[in-house]
Amino acid sequence: MLRSGQIGVGVLVGLLLVLPLVLTPNLMNAAIKMMIAGLFALSFSLAMGQAGMLSFGHSAYYGLGAFATLHLMRAVEGSLVSWPTPLLPLAGAAAGFLCGVAFGWLATQRTGVYFAMVTLALAELLFTLAPTWNSVFGGEAGISTMRMNSWSINFASDTAVYYLTFAWVAVSTWCLWAFTRTPMGRLALAIRDNEHRVRFLGFNTHRAKTLIFATSTMFTGVAGALLAIANEATNYTIFSAQASANVVLQTFIGGAGTFFGPALGAAIMTFFARMTSDLTRSWLLYQGLIFVIVMLFVPDGIGGLISAHARRLGTTAVRHLILPYLLCGVVGALLAVGVVFTVESVHVVMSDAYLVLRRANEGALVPYPLFGRTFNPLSAWTWAIPVVSILAGAALLPLARRLAQRGWSQALQERAA
């Protein structure tokens, strides 16, 4: 019998296979970046979620994978070696694994915050060295190259890159999932829960942790390699602490406790960033707000939320939750409208363009344009929009919570009966 998880994976794979037929080039590119981000987050969460090693420097292996691949691509371009394009990520995997063994051997001597600090220091070392080390990292400009055609596939097209990325992400994801089923994968969980006891049982935990870390960085290297193939260029900023932090952020939004959660979080946040960065300059603020809200109210992340519903509720019991969740959606939308309207208004009113406009009108607070309309900053109606929507949202919030709780208990009762 097929379980719902397997059906879900099957549907996802099928969807991703036919997706290029309907996507615009811009969305195709977004889909490629989402898959890469998903793999990055999955490989990170092997170290974080499975073995409990919070790495704050995973961008190091991401970047090294990308640079290794670009160097190989340059060698192929210069006819120094011959290497088929579809197998380029192997270079990233090798770079990620080797550096993972070396750096991981150092870092896994420490645990907890100290481990995070060692990984951070290693990544920051690379970040500060790379712009000055021209021969390897191409200075501040970085290095770039071209994809070569091979196996009679034309890699100039985005579709080819899409399928190449998809194939590697799918195989890597399967490997990562399979790894959790191996004795080594079980050992990772045991180390996370009680390292002392594992050591007492006679395991060499340092060696095991190094190997788990290196496995994680190997797939991070693959993700970096795929990015290099898609972009055909990279520079030292790929090593930044920001990049390392991003993957931590995405993993926790998705849910570090579940297998697919991190990939989901990464895909959603990458898509969100891509869509909103074109629309507003304050998108990082929204991203930060979403992150803080998830940390405060959904500590298990989106994946944790989904798996809690799937695990504890039957499909029929969900009907008790439809109405409460609709109300929750309305509350969320009201609050979002209020916040977005306020932020965007501030953004327009504080901008230089508005200042020029005010000067032209002798300092008067003239109406400002927003969302294709104009608003008068002195009018009560303008102020009413955010105030009313936030107040309404805040007033409905307790009701929504109560209804959701009641729905949950009803659903659980029905399940039990």
Add this chain to the structure above:
Amino acid sequence: MEFFVVSLLNGVIHGLLLFMVSAGLTLIFGMMGVLNFAHAWFYMLGAYVGFTLTRTVGFWAGLIAAPLIVGLCGVLIERYMLRRVHRYGHTHELLLTFGLAFIIEEVIKLFYGDFPVNYAMPPYMKFAAFTLYETNYPFYRLFIGGVALVMFAVLYVLLTRTRVGIIVRAATYRPVMVEALGHNLPLVFMSVFATGAALAGLAGAVAGAFFPTHPNMAVDFGTLVFVVVVVGGLGSLEGALVASLMIGLFISFSAGLNWSLADLLTVVGLGGWAREVGGLLTLQLSTVAASMPFLLMLLVLLIRPAGLFGERQ
């Protein structure tokens, strides 16, 4: 000689500034175990509050109000956010502060724009303290160093000579016992967090008037403060001071020296080979000055993870 004296002075001042920012972090970290990622962003917030108040009320009012306002932000963040996620573990606390750092930076960009603002000291403080090798040494640099030293002295006396200090130090080691003795532990935590934030805010208000105040000033300090805390030892004020001075001097001296690994290898007769190999071996110290603090942090973590002054817990 001129290089030596100027580098020494600049290094010490830079180190003292670093100490002002990281003193609060080491207290928070040592006591609550919270790796407050947003700490450098409190520093930036202080600078912007100082800038705003200088324009409206005056420089000194800004200097006094900035730590109070930033401290108040610290209270709110600790009370309504950190305390909430405390039960999910330190990772969640770290990530929460990380998200807050994002928000602080973006809100500042929203109101002040993504470019430096003109936050300047009052004109009567703009004079040379003394002349050094025909260059005037600004008085304000000494002022920054002086504020840092006063801050160290006050904190040191507070922690080691007063009742409050005893409770705070005891709460670092035996929080449960302190609570059992009837002290309000959550209040102690909140005060330490707020004080730490306020100190960073003060540092921002003082230093922002001399160094450029711009939305990236937090990122520049962001990871460096962790280096100070780790090298000095978690929770150790003296450690933070020594580590800050070390890193300040390290940066200011290495920025002016053209040594490379190849020069070092010349001593053992391998200089020619090293220059042929190139790459990492011929990189000059001045170009990799930014990497040095992280190398130091790595070495400390691997050799003596408790830091210079920290105690093994």
